Amino acid sequence: MNDETLQTWVEQVSLEWFGRPFKHRATFNSRLKATGGRYFTRSHNIEISPHQLEAFGAEETEKIIKHELCHYHLHIMKRGYQHRDQDFKQLLTQVGASRYCRTLPEREARKPKPFKYKLVCGACGMEYLRRRRLDPTRYRCGKCAGKLSLKTLD
Numbered sequence: 001m002n003d004e005t006l007q008t009w010v011e012q013v014s015l016e017w018f019g020r021p022f023k024h025r026a027t028f029n030s031r032l033k034a035t036g037g038r039y040f041t042r043s044h045n046i047e048i049s050p051h052q053l054e055a056f057g058a059e060e061t062e063k064i065i066k067h068e069l070c071h072y073h074l075h076i077m078k079r080g081y082q083h084r085d086q087d088f089k090q091l092l093t094q095v096g097a098s099r100y101c102r103t104l105p106e107r108e109a110r111k112p113k114p115f116k117y118k119l120v121c122g123a124c125g126m127e128y129l130r131r132r133r134l135d136p137t138r139y140r141c142g143k144c145a146g147k148l149s150l151k152t153l154d
């Protein structure tokens with residue numbers, strides 16, 4: 001799906017569910033990872049994460065579109081358009097929008113890699129944990145400048 005299709009989609013959802021036209025731009029932004037969508041108060045534009053569509057499909061993405069349109073229309077009508085506002089909460093329920101600018105599961109699933117190695121200082125015994133193998137002769141101890149050796153953690 002491209003930006004043109006998304007634009008048409010958002011315009012349709014706007015008319016069908018809000019009875020008002022969406023007159024700005026809706027685009028995909030692949031850098032959006034933590035949230036499914038974004039509304040910009042300055043430009044009135046909407047951005048939707050394409051990862052959203054991949055992960056949850058069209059039905060869930062439409063709920064995100066509705067959520068962003070709630071921000072959009074209330075903001076334009078100068079009503080409470082923020083998450084904490086009563087107007088916003090009511091409109092969300094009314095149109096069946098998603099409650100949150102939803103967090104994608106891949107983000108939650110991404111854990112830091114475990115440490116596999118440690119550099120040990122031969123002089124003072126200081127240890128430095130490392131995720132990747134490296135050449136210990138190229139480094140010195142940060143505390144005493146002693147020579148380091150690499151050990152594998154198990």
Ligand SMILES: [Zn+2]
Nearest residue numbers: 067071100101
């Ligand atoms: Zn929101």
Ligand SMILES: [Zn+2]
Nearest residue numbers: 121124141144
């Ligand atoms: Zn040292």
